[in-house]
Amino acid sequence: MQRLTSVVFWFLVFGPFVYGQLDYKFYDSTCPNLTKIVRFGIWSAMANDTRIAASLLRLHFHDCISNGCEGSVLLDKTSDFSSEKDANPNRNSARGFELIDTIKANVEKACPKTVSCTDILTLAAREAVFLSGGPFWSLAMGRRDGLTANMSAANTDTPSPFEPLENITAKFTSKGLNLKDVVALSGAHTIGFAQCFTFKSRLFNFDGSGAPDPQLDSSLASSLQTVCPNQDNSDTNLVPLDSVTTAKFDNIYYKNILNNSGILGSDQALMNDNITATMVINYSKYPYLFAKDFGASMVKLSTIGIITGQNGQVRNRCNIVNQN
Structure with a gap:
């Protein structure tokens, strides 16, 4: 397994770098222990909850496929917008919110106002797979958090187990993914x-x-x-x-x-x-x-609709937008 993961890591690190303002070393100086904090948080949770790895992977997918990878799935409802947590694909089934909140709090202690919730969720999905015996893939960082949620997009864009394959494929391709990514x-x-x-x-x-x-x-x-x-x-x-x-x-x-x-x-x-x-x-x-192929598809997934640079924000808490 160690040889397998190192090969996948090599393939993805030294593949083409085409993700704009994302950077593999984005937090190297500002939050050097980020990966360790995320990994320990998930490792600890997995000891008590055998389902949490899959739940985090699903949460990341639902965030990215419906409205882009900008952490909107983590937001609670407000007077301005409905929460994606209440959309049909997520209601009474999406899990892992509390764990992401806990990891975010630990990251804030080490690196205040530095790491976005979206990057934490993206890293969490990878670590959940890796700690479950799956592959490791290198991730460029620097995503910012969105300022709103889109319940309508969560309802319409998220693939459903009741849909035919052609419908599911269409939802993937509309986000820049392809048939290989579907499989x-x-x-x-x-x-x-x-x-x-x-x-x-x-x-x-x-x-x-x-x-x-x-x-x-x-x-x-x-x-x-x-x-x-x-x-x-x-x-x-x-x-x-x-x-x-x-x-x-x-x-x-x-x-x-x-x-x-x-x-x-x-x-x-x-x-x-x-x-x-x-x-x-x-x-x-x-x-x-x-x-x-799974690692490569996850890298593609993690770049859908991202916000970088001066756009969006780094939320202080993952469930609520910062107030100016």
């Missing part, structure tokens, strides 16, 4: 859990057939029916997205899809397109390839 970033589902309501339609009377989704392994379907019985009070029950290596970031997710064991319909749909199916097969065979 690579879907690999984030190698860790984390899903609530029953996100896939229950596959378990009972799928498309009016009176039977489960034929693309779902029959033994898995029976097991899921036990955890997610066909009644409303089971909707929020949790099921691991990868029951084989639930807390380990690896390529088993793709092997599960090949075995018709992708829990979410949007995951299993990757096998319905020749191009994405080929990528799934390759990632299932070659863990290094997945690690490399």
